[in-house]
Amino acid sequence: MDTLLAVRARGITKCFGDVVALDGVDLDVTQGQIHGLVGPNGAGKTTLLGLLLGLAVADSGRLEILGAPVGRAFAAPDGVAGFVDGPGLYPSLTARQNLAALVALRGHDARTAGIDDVLDQVGLTDVADDRARGFSLGMRQRLGLAAALLTRPRLLVLDEPSNGLDPSGKKHVHRVLTRLAADGTAVVLSSHNMDDLEALCSEVTIVATGRVVFSGPLNKLAADNRELDYRLLTSDPQAARRVADDAPGVRVVDDAGVRQDAELLVVRAPMAALDDLVVRLVEEGVALRELAPVVSPLEAAFLALTEQQETGR
Template sequence: MDQSFSPAIEALGLTKRFEETVAVAGVGLVVGPGRVHGMLGPNGAGKTTLLTMLMGLVRPDAGTIRILGRTRDEFGACMLDGVAGFVESPRFYPYLSGRRNLALLAELDGGAAASRIDEALDLVDLREQAGAKVGGYSVGMRQRLGIAAALLRDPRLLILDEPASGLDPAGMRDMRALVARLAHDGTTVLLSSHDMAEVEELCDNVTIMRRGGVVFDGSMGTLRQRAPDPAFRLATSDDERALEVARDAPGIAAAVAGDELLVHAQRDNLDGYVIALGRADVAVRRLDLESSPLEALFFALTEDEPEESAEPAASVPQEATR
């Protein structure tokens, strides 16, 4: 295989137990170079444990990990050369300034890391606050400082655990733009997130975990193809009549949900249904999006028993190896 196209991450059969709890059960993961790969799952799904194993913070009980073509058995700690990021919340000395924290980290890394401090602070929009003590930073500012610390290493692979956590909408927008820019410049990014909109906007591929295993591993395009119709909450002046109209409306599935109706439909079909309600003298009093197609699929995969067609844990998305 051409080494320029070899995966940034190759993991096979990863398993980790904590006493009687199996946190990760035989997980396989392949992340292609220059990709943004999302990792989704509810709390307790095993995402953080998987990331800590990839970062070398926890040793797996079984399985193999190859990072940027290197294994720990072959290269020891040098396996992580060219890798940066953080798992859970980044930690710093609270009584030192943001700039001083970065300077200490740069001294540990050596090389040209110190020369990248100003550029990293600019990229995460922290230059003006860099002289303040980290103890006074907000959660979002600490997240941005964590990104800056990772960028000091000029990484080829960036692993980020909930990087947008604690950010306001403007900060989230800037974070997404930064991740997209890094990937465009050739950096591989593996990020975990609870935000399906974030993953849909940023990621080329996605892995969805449930109870320590993988229930989906593939491209965003494949995920979209599997997604059901979006769901809408509908309040009308006559729900009984609205249900009758739904039975004759193409592409509409409606059911009573409390004192409202839950309607599954694509937007074009929904538009026709709303028009039909007006013609039937049924007033639409409220219409809200309950869940997007990808959100609905995420809940189905992680809260219900996965369908037989769900990808197995060790599946390898074709897009990742091209």
């Protein structure tokens, strides 16, 4: 199994003076997987990304990237690309010139480096000859992704790649990342956007105060969350409320932070109790027109896990 790991970290610790940024972190990222990294501000996410990119070295622990142990040198391992805190660009150069300069720094020929191809992949063909200083945040993020793609990475490390993206830009980025994973590239994606993580990631790691509080498949994260609030829209709201009141493990919630009206019912229940409620509604002849969590399972579990870590419970 280890031969399939793009990242294997065990007991990683990193301190900055008296501040413990990472405290015994373990992390496994499989090749061909998009792995989400989430946590509150100051949790240690950026420090961990920096270690993967060779921008920092751990004080203790063992880190292997693409099967090779990481030493004490400040250098990105071969086959790794990405950015932290936004991509570095030359503002006076065009998008195409930025990529050509990067290729030249690596000693390659810009004419055969695939610059036009990566610009097309991220949706920047129409602005390829515009100067980067006029780019929006989202366009700069996409140009940074294009720069990473030029290296044909086997591990791609990205910090908030959807930051500032409009729907079209987000579509391009999602398509690129999905294709890379399908081709065997491992992607480590840090984001505060839970929708992006749920759409892209097969596994997530949640970090709080420098420690891993959860790491595993998204479906396990949702299952481990004991209760969620769900919106129910049915053909007979009054009957649905009666059924919900009688269903074991289900509570009707009158103040769930969502719009309340005569047609909408909000219940709080673990997954097993919710499944039973749906069966009971069908048996009573109540049609279920909409069933959705008020807060996504990932966001609910994220909040619960990080709050538990911060309070020391």
